[in-house]
Amino acid sequence: MADMHLTKAPDNKLVILDCDGVLYPTSQLTLQEIMDAFEKTRHQLGISEQECQEGSAKAKNAQHLGIFNRILHICRHVGLPEDIFFKRCVENIDYSRITPAPELLANIRRLADEFPVCVLTNNHAFHLARVLDARFGAYEKNFIIPNFEKRKHMRYGNNPIPCYDITSTANDNGWYQPKQSKKGLMRFLKARGVQPQNAVLLDDTPYLIELAQTKGLRAKLVSADHPLERRLIEVRAELTKEKIHG
Ligand SMILES: [Mg+2]
Incomplete structure (x- = not known):
């Protein structure tokens, strides 16, 4: 061989x-909770629904799969360093049940x-x-x-x-x-x-x-x-x- x-x-x-x-x-932390944290973070950082859709469309056009690429596109679309988004995001996730x-x-x-x-x-x-x-x-x-x-x-x-x-x-x-x-x-x-x-x-x-x-x-x-x-x-x-x- x-x-x-x-x-x-x-x-x-x-x-x-x-x-x-x-x-x-996932019973200790669900995907839905992680998704909710993304949504909360978006609100806190003042990213509008429309900006979100525009960023998402860019990710789709570029065929960049997955939620993280979508967030990268949204952040770049609104000129926000992505680390600020992700840092805030983990603050919005409850890890205490893990x-x-x-x-x-x-x-x-x-x-x-x-x-x-x-x-x-x-x-x-x-x-x-x-x-x-x-x-x-x-x-x-x-x-x-x-x-x-x-x-x-x-x-x-x-x-x-x-x-x-x-x-x-x-x-x-x-x-x-x-x-x-x-x-x-x-x-x-x-x-x-x-x-x-x-x-x-x-x-x-x-x-x-x-x-x-x-x-x-x-x-x-x-x-x-x-x-x-x-x-x-x-x-x-x-x-x-x-x-x-x-
Ligand atoms: Mg998995």
């Missing part, structure tokens, strides 16, 4: 975790001790920082967090955000490449030098699972029936087996 050497190299494996609905269950999960962190660390683990989210870095803080109480140094790459000045608690992920992969010329976009996942893997068959995606969006599978990734749905804890154990067992047997 032509690509056998690739699957033999454990260093080239990569486990990709989604944030919302995977690092924490419960600490030390056991889960221990499981992630167990996997990350042997294989690279990253978090790849379509959500904003400011949001991810708040989730990690609420869930794990600390920035997890084993995580590779692509959406932080752009923000080397940003600090998470007392820890600097890692600088080793210099190439922004979720970012395309200033626009996001969300996971559902044509190039999103592949661009991310390419930048990390990981072959699709060596990547495992754990996500709670069935559509993304299917999409990843069509691109040749291994992808597993995280749901109430298949919680992340169990998926982590499964993935560790599979990857360990491959490492031993090649």
Whole structure:
């Protein structure tokens, strides 16, 4: 098999975790609450409904998918630095229902001790920082967090955000490449030098699972029936087996 050497190299494996609905269950923070926070932020910053529609139309015309590209277009349309929007936005989200999960962190660390683990989210870095803080109480140094790459000045608690992920992969010329976009996942893997068959995606969006599978990734749905804890154990067992047997 032509690509056998690739699957033999454990260093080239990569486990990709989604944030919302995977690092924490959506019952602790719903997508609707996040959307409501966007809407509230828009009001607070004085962005009108019409400006919102104009910005959204620009995003649509440019085929920049996803809510974050829409916000970027709206912010640029009204001349507002997007960080101001996103900073205000996380202030409008209630993270207090997200419960600490030390056991889960221990499981992630167990996997990350042997294989690279990253978090790849379509959500904003400011949001991810708040989730990690609420869930794990600390920035997890084993995580590779692509959406932080752009923000080397940003600090998470007392820890600097890692600088080793210099190439922004979720970012395309200033626009996001969300996971559902044509190039999103592949661009991310390419930048990390990981072959699709060596990547495992754990996500709670069935559509993304299917999409990843069509691109040749291994992808597993995280749901109430298949919680992340169990998926982590499964993935560790599979990857360990491959490492031993090649
Ligand atoms: Mg999700």
